[in-house]
Amino acid sequence: MNERFKLTVIPELCSGCRICELACAVAHFGVNNPKKAAVRVLVAYPHPVIRMPVICSQCRKPPCGDVCPVNAIHRVGGVVKIDRDLCISCFKCLEACPFGAIYAHSDCPQPIKCDLCGGDPECVKACPKEAIRMIPEQALGETRRLGNLLSYTHMKEIEYFEKGEKKVIRYTEVGKEEL
C-alpha cells in the first residue's frame, strides 16, 4: 500500500449511521457487532451538533507506541501495528492515544485498533456519505487552503455582463498591498 495515503474523516459529512463500525467489525472479527470496531462514531447534540468518526491517524511518532511497556507497537509500512504476540493487554495505549482511537471490548483480550485493512479500508468503501476517505498526505488541508484563499478579504471586485448575465471577477491589485 502507498504509505503516503492517510485515512481522514470529514465530520461535517457524517450522518451518524455507524455503517463504518459494522463494516469494520465484520471485516476484522466476522461478527455483527459495532462495539467491536476500530472506528466509532461519536455523536453530540445539540451544542455542538457534531458526528465524528474517531479512528487511528497512524501517527509517525505514535504516543501509543511510546507508552507500550513491552515495545509491541510499531509503525510498519504506514500502519501503526500492535504485535499480538508481544502485547500484554495492559491497555496503556488506549489511554495514551490523544484521539481515543483505540478501543476495548470485554470479549477481546487485546486492544482493537485500525490496521487500514491492508490499504483498502472497509469503512471508506462502506461510508454512504464519503465522510471517511483515503487521501494523499499532501492533499490534507487542501479544502481549508482553498477556503482561505477564496475568503481572502483584500480582494477587489468588478462586475461585468456576459451574454446578458451579470458576473463578478475578484482580483488583487499589484502595488496596493495592505498590511
Next chain:
Amino acid sequence: MIKSGYFKKHLRVDLSSGQADWLDLSDSFIEEYVGGRGFGARLLWDHLRERDFKVDPRGPENLLVVAPGPFTGLYLPSSGKNSFISLSPATGLYGDSSMGGTFGVELRQTGIDLLSITGRAEELSILFIDNEKTSIIPFPELKGKSCLEAEGMIKKRLGSHAVSVAVIGPAGENGVNFACVNTDWSRNAGRTGIGAVMGSKNLKAIVARGDRDLPVHDLSALRAEAGQADSYLRSHPYFRLWQREGLMTVIDYANSIGILPTCNFKDSVFTHFEQINSQVMLDGYKIADSACFACPMCCGNICLVKDGRHGGVVTEGPEYESAAMLGSNLGVDNYAAILAANCLCDELGIDTISTGNLIGAVIEGYENGIITLDELDGMEITWGEEESILELIRKIAHREGIGDTLAGGAPAVIKRWPAMDELILQVKGLEQSAYDSRPALSMALAYATSDIGAHHTRAWTIAREMEEGRDWPLEKKIDLVIYHQTLRPLFDMLGACRLPWIELGLNERHYENFYRHVTGRERTLEQLLELSNRIYDLTRLINTRLGTTRKDDSIPFKVHSRPAMTGPNAGKVIDPEEFDRALSLYYKKRGWDDQGRVSPETAAAFEA
C-alpha cells in the same frame, strides 16, 4: 427450524415489585411471531385475555412491550427500528409505534429480543439494562424535565455517554394522550400515546447499554445480499436527493397533487408552500444530515434557525408529517416557526401529528364559534399565528387550561364540544396524519381499517391511486390496501425500516433472503407476509374484543362531506356508499365477517 437470529430471551420487568426475570422464548413463538409488533401483539393478547380485557391503559396493570426485530442492528440497509406496543391510551385499543435511531440496537445488544414491563414504580424512575444487569433506579429529579435535559441528566448520573436512552417528556408524565417516547434527541415513537403509558408507570426512561454480538446464521451470505441491496440504493437516481432532503421532499409533491393538509384540511394545497418546503430548508436552515442506525439514506435533517425571533432553535426535523401538520395545516408559512414548534414538541414529548391536527381543529372551531375566547383562556388564535400555537403546545403538554382538554386527544375535544366532531379528522380516537384522503378512496380505507387508528403507517396507497386515477377499479384499490397492511407491518416485525422499499423501490424479495441468512430458515416472502397477515388478524381480534365494530372503521366527517376548496382535488369527497361497499369487500377479502370480525377458526387458533 430457526437456527439463529435470536437470543431467545425475554426480559420481564415488574416495576411494582422491582422484579426482573429473564425468560426463554420458545422456538414456536419466534417462528410464528417473528419479532417487533408480532411479539408485542401476542403478548398483549395473552395479557388482556388473562384479565378478561379489563385493563386500564393508564393503570399499572397495562403491559408495555419494547420489541426490536431479528434484523435490528444488523449490517443491512436501515436496520435501526424498534417497536413499542401497549394498550393505547389514545384509542383504548391495540397500539404500537416504532422508532428509529440506535435505541433498539443497544437494547438488543444487551442480549434480549423482547422487553416487557408491567406495574408502577413508587416514584419516578429509570430502567437501566446494562447487558445482563437490570436495575430500576429512582430518579425523582427528572420530574418535569424535557426529553433532552433528562437524557443529559441520565447520562451524567450513569457516568457514561455510551448508553442509549428512550425517554418521555413532561407530556408523558402528565398522561397526554399522544405523548411519545423520544430517543437520540429527536427520533420518536410518536403515535398511540406510548409516552403516557410510560408516564403512568412512573417510568421516565429506559436506558440500554449492550455489547453482545448479534446472532446471524450466515453473516457472509447476509453481507453479500445486503451488499446488493446497498448497491441498488446507492445507484438510485434519487439517492442523493433523499440524503439531502429526506421526507421534506414530499411537501412539493403533496402540494402539486393536492393532498397537503392546509388549515385543518379545509384545503389541500397551500399558497405559501414554497416558504415551508425542502428548498427553504436547504437554503437557510439545514446544517447536517442525520441517519438512524445502519441507514445509508440519512433522511434526518438537522436544522438551525440562525436569526430572528426563533434564532438559536436547533433540532432534527421537521420531516414531512411535522412540517405539514405544524405548518400548512395551521396556516404557518414560516419555516423557522415550524422548526420551533417541532423542537418544542420534541422537548415536551408530544406527537407532532396529533398536536398539529388538534390545534388546527381548535383554530377552525374558534373561527366557527364552537369554541369561545373564554374557553381558549382568552388567547386569540388564528391561522398562522406562531405565538399562540407555541403557547398552545406548551399548554397541552402541561395540561393547563384548554390544554387539559386537548391533552385528552380527539375524544376529549369531541366530548366537550360535540360540534367539533365535524372538524376533527380522526378514526378510533387517533388523529389523522398528513395525507388528505378525500381524493383517494384507498387512503380513506387505509385510515379507517388501520389497527391503531388514522395513521398512514399501515398503508400508504395514496401515491399509487393518484397515479392510477380515480377510476382505478375498486378491487385493485382494496388489494393494494391489504398488500400494504401486510408488507409494511412486516418491516416492523423484522426491525427494519420500510423507506428503502417504499421510497427508493428496493425489491422486497431481498427481505426473504435476509431472513434466510439471519435465521437459517427458508421462508418465501409470501410465507413471511402470511405471518404478518396473521398479526393483522390478531390485532383485529384484540380490537373487536375491546369493542371495535364496523361503525368504528369509519371516515371522518370532512372526508365525506367537506371537500377541499381549491387545487386539483377541489370538490372531491369520498362517497359514503362507495366507502361502505369498499369496506364490505375489504372484510370479505380479509376473511372477516360483515361486522369486521375475524373468523371463528382464526380466533380459536389464537385462543388455543
